[in-house]
Amino acid sequence: MSATLPLRLGTVAPEGLRAQRSGLRWLVREGQRVGAGELLGYCQLGVLPPKGGIIASPMGMERLDFGVAFSAPCAGRVRPHAGTSRGGMLDRLRAAASWEPEEVVAEIEPEAEVPPGAGALGLLFTTGLRVNPQLAMRSGLLSGWYARRRAWWGEAADGTLPPTLACLGSCDIADAIAGEEGDFREFHAEIAGPAHLVLLPEVMPVTAGVSALEAMRRTPAELEAISDGMRRAFADGPPPGAEDWLFAGSLLAALGRNPVVLDAPLLTQAGIARVARPDAILFSLIGDARTVLRHRTQGWTLALHGYRLQPDWIGPATRAWLDAAFVRQTRSFAQQAAEMAELVAALRAAIPGPVVVANQATTTGRDQLHAYAAFDAPLSEQVAAVRNRDWTLLLTELARSHGMLVLDVDAILAEMGTAAHMPDGTHPSGALQAALRQETARLLREAGLPGFAPRAA
Amino acid sequence: MILNLTMPPLADVEAGMSVHALHAAAGALLAPGGRLLDIRLDLAASVQHDCPPVSFHRIVVRQRVWLRRLLVTAGQEVPPWAPIGLFSTEPDEPEDGPVAGPLRVSVAMVLVDHDGA
Numbered sequence: 001m002s003a004t005l006p007l008r009l010g011t012v013a014p015e016g017l018r019a020q021r022s023g024l025r026w027l028v029r030e031g032q033r034v035g036a037g038e039l040l041g042y043c044q045l046g047v048l049p050p051k052g053g054i055i056a057s058p059m060g061m062e063r064l065d066f067g068v069a070f071s072a073p074c075a076g077r078v079r080p081h082a083g084t085s086r087g088g089m090l091d092r093l094r095a096a097a098s099w100e101p102e103e104v105v106a107e108i109e110p111e112a113e114v115p116p117g118a119g120a121l122g123l124l125f126t127t128g129l130r131v132n133p134q135l136a137m138r139s140g141l142l143s144g145w146y147a148r149r150r151a152w153w154g155e156a157a158d159g160t161l162p163p164t165l166a167c168l169g170s171c172d173i174a175d176a177i178a179g180e181e182g183d184f185r186e187f188h189a190e191i192a193g194p195a196h197l198v199l200l201p202e203v204m205p206v207t208a209g210v211s212a213l214e215a216m217r218r219t220p221a222e223l224e225a226i227s228d229g230m231r232r233a234f235a236d237g238p239p240p241g242a243e244d245w246l247f248a249g250s251l252l253a254a255l256g257r258n259p260v261v262l263d264a265p266l267l268t269q270a271g272i273a274r275v276a277r278p279d280a281i282l283f284s285l286i287g288d289a290r291t292v293l294r295h296r297t298q299g300w301t302l303a304l305h306g307y308r309l310q311p312d313w314i315g316p317a318t319r320a321w322l323d324a325a326f327v328r329q330t331r332s333f334a335q336q337a338a339e340m341a342e343l344v345a346a347l348r349a350a351i352p353g354p355v356v357v358a359n360q361a362t363t364t365g366r367d368q369l370h371a372y373a374a375f376d377a378p379l380s381e382q383v384a385a386v387r388n389r390d391w392t393l394l395l396t397e398l399a400r401s402h403g404m405l406v407l408d409v410d411a412i413l414a415e416m417g418t419a420a421h422m423p424d425g426t427h428p429s430g431a432l433q434a435a436l437r438q439e440t441a442r443l444l445r446e447a448g449l450p451g452f453a454p455r456a457a
Numbered sequence: 458m459i460l461n462l463t464m465p466p467l468a469d470v471e472a473g474m475s476v477h478a479l480h481a482a483a484g485a486l487l488a489p490g491g492r493l494l495d496i497r498l499d500l501a502a503s504v505q506h507d508c509p510p511v512s513f514h515r516i517v518v519r520q521r522v523w524l525r526r527l528l529v530t531a532g533q534e535v536p537p538w539a540p541i542g543l544f545s546t547e548p549d550e551p552e553d554g555p556v557a558g559p560l561r562v563s564v565a566m567v568l569v570d571h572d573g574a
Contacts, residue, residue: 291570330570366467366498366514369565373490374517384512384566424500424510 019099023086071122166278209288240317284358
């Protein structure tokens with residue numbers, strides 16, 4: 001057995017930048033056995049140029065919830081040092097201490113011999129772009145409400161940017177990528193890296209399908225026209241309340257986000273770089289709504305999961321605007337299929353790497369179907385299982401014609417069991433999420449995207 | 458021969474099941490494949506997350522029968538195994554005769570436009 005290793009914070013701010021941190025929040029107990037790469041704790045982090053206030057942070061608005069988690073360099077028993085965690089707001093605000101790279105914050109008793117110099121903590125940077133800067137929630141790492149959230153390892157391999165995977169999140173895949181705590185720790189622990197994982201969650205409208213296609217093409221003038229229409233509707237209708245303004249603001253912000261435009265600052269030990277766009281994109285069919293609201297005069301599509309329109313979820317001004325300005329439209333399978341082909345082609349043209357689409361379960365366990373005689377043709381407009389099978393067929397054709405990849409949720413569920421792992425057809429178990437991560441990594445690896453090889457044991 | 462139909466247990470967890478649409482009325486002759494009714498299944502009772510998992514399931518008959526008595530109405534909540542209707546294989550059999558067995562049906566999840574999709 002090796003001697004006890006001191007665990008030092010290491011470098012987070014490359015030359016020319018200064019760093020501050022909060023107190024440390026430990027995820028492990030004194031003497032707990034940890035595996036190599038397992039997260040031990042985290043803190044809030046601030047990185048600034050030598051002169052200038054906090055708004056000079058190279059992280060831009062993502063400075064607000066910038067954090068760093070520490071991972072164990074090897075398996076062993078870890079002992080956090082007393083006094084590194086100070087509790088209260090001092091563990092939430094980054095002004096508690098200067099970041100000192102040589103500061104020893106814990107020690108580890110390795111289970112096996114480790115080479116000299118192996119005592120450096122792994123540093124996983126995390127940050128999120130708040131839906132609104134006012135919405136602060138620092139109860140944990142990435143615990144706020146974000147328009148995008150992301151994580152990457154801080155080691156600078158050879159100065160090149162790590163490949164970026166962006167997931168257009170819906171319930172079936174978003175948390176598979178972001179993990180149980182929403183900070184991507186599982187996915188990063190499973191792949192060799194380096195990789196930059198980004199989640200663009202469903203803040204208001206669904207993020208995939210027709211929403212993504214329109215967002216990629218929407219001009220600033222069109223967005224202004226949408227905003228102007230909402231303002232006029234609110235002025236002419238019932239007096240808007242807080243929930244109306246929140247709905248309007250969140251919706252407008254979401255409509256203005258192009259999923260292939262990231263412009264995201266990436267801090268590594270080598271310096272700050274900017275990631276302009278994702279290298280690969282993952283989304284799922286659940287993010288493509290069959291029934292949408294179509295604006296009567298402007299023609300744009302509002303694709304919301306219906307539950308967001310429950311009577312006690314939206315205000316009277318929003319309800320009046322939706323009723324007056326939109327018409328409900330149920331799209332045929334053919335229409336959705338054409339838009340999907342268009343979206344995949346547009347994404348393939350916009351990013352250099354693979355486009356991965358997750359299909360849906362084709363069985364629910366509730367069907368007892370012996371004949372299709374009772375259903376009108378085309379069956380894909382009537383029978384959910386048939387529509388989902390048609391989707392898988394379409395994705396297979398698009399894989400051939402457009403070079404996209406299919407994350408075959410249906411096949412994985414067939415192996416694992418739908419009732420146990422996706423009982424409502426939408427929300428996966430932790431085991432299924434792990435399987436989806438593993439399969440996503442395999443698809444990306446086989447498509448030639450570096451960083452997604454399995455991490456060595 | 459008198460046959461009965463009870464609400465099939467569409468979910469293995471507690472669920473709200475209600476009649477979304479009736480496709481046949483008492484006295485109707487239903488051929489195999491004939492539509493009987495659509496059930497709205499709402500898992501929100503047991504799966505209390507933000508997005509209520511609502512789905513719709515169509516019950517169709519698998520044998521030639523007369524619908525003699527419908528025991529549910531549109532919108533009615535119907536618990537698992539509650540009676541839905543009485544059927545006969547001949548048009549003029551007394552409804553109050555002994556029930557020979559369950560009606561054979563098929564059930565499939567169908568796509569229905571609704572506000573909670």
